[in-house]
Amino acid sequence: MPFYSEFSKNYDKIFPLNSKKLSLLDNIFKDLATTRNSIHLLDIGCGTGNYALALAKLGYQLEAVDLDFEMIALAKAKAATEDSKDLKLRFHNLNMLALDKEFKPGSFQGAYIIGNVLVHLTESEIKQFLKITADLLVKDAKLFIQIVNYDRILDLNLAGLPTIYSNDNSLYFTRNYEYQKEKNTIFFETKLIDNLTDNLLFQNKVALYPLRQQELMANLKEAGFKVLASYGSSKGTPYKKLSSVPLIISARKTT
Structure with missing residues (x-):
């Protein structure tokens, strides 16, 4: 996506890290093990790496992927700084429909795809992506999705x-x-x-693709997930169909 390569140098000015969204992500994933450093997460569509870096600094192990080379280059540069070089974090230039080419089944306890990345896929590709992601997760792993409320x-x-x-x-x-x-x-x-x-x-x-809440929930069920909650903001407030700007869903893999 050439636009995202050009936009990458200004990405952090327009989309800085949201501390409330980071807290919500942490609250969703931190109970997957007794300590964060034993939880392996997958960041899908990581952009310039802000959330992957922040979660790694909290102790999580991270693999982070993005299709755009320039985004990944910026993310790697951030991770190479003095205060980040010892983190358990790796960045990959990778298509989200090719995750299974890079990672083995059952590699992760959690995954997240935020920033409206999911709807860059077509209707059929979204179903394919959810099944690929499910295969990469262990049983009872959690998936966190944030898109625009269509x-x-x-x-x-x-x-x-x-x-x-x-x-x-x-x-x-x-x-x-x-x-x-x-x-x-x-x-x-x-x-x-x-x-x-x-x-x-x-x-x-x-x-x-304008993915509605009920369709997304049905797709998650088909892929082997149980929806845990639907949120309408990064603060974790309840989702409201006609007033919430984002749609945020947390789900657990049941198979």
Whole structure:
């Protein structure tokens, strides 16, 4: 995805680590063993590695993958710094549909895919991905998924998501949706703009699959998972179909 390669240098300005999301991830996974350092997690679509690094610093063992080479290069550079070099963390430039080519069955006690990464796959690929991921997890392992709440987007006919401004206010990131009902596809147009000059820095349009909560839950059940909870924010508040901006699901592998 060329856009993500170009966008990678500004990624952390637009999407800095969210401490509440990190706490939610930790609370989901930390009870999988008596100590975090014996829990092996898989980060799928890791971007520049912020969450993988933060979880590794808490003691978890991490394997983190992303399709984009530039994202992985930035993540590896962060992990090479003095305070990170002894962490149990490895980054891989890898397609999420090829996880089983890199990792053995039953390699992980937990996995997570956040940042709306999942819906870059097609309807059939999402089912394939969940089955691949299930095979990589041990029984009773947990899976954490965060996507945009497409029930809200579709049912309220929303044209996009709120504009994001960088913490230093130097950049802003617009996110607009165009839903094509006959294809059941959302075309997601994004623009990164210099807030001082109003110059367009990057622009991209990508097709996303608008995955609703009930469909995702059915797909998880088919792949061998039991849904534990649905959240409507990184704070862990309950999911509400027409008001929650994200859809966050935690599930346990039952087979």
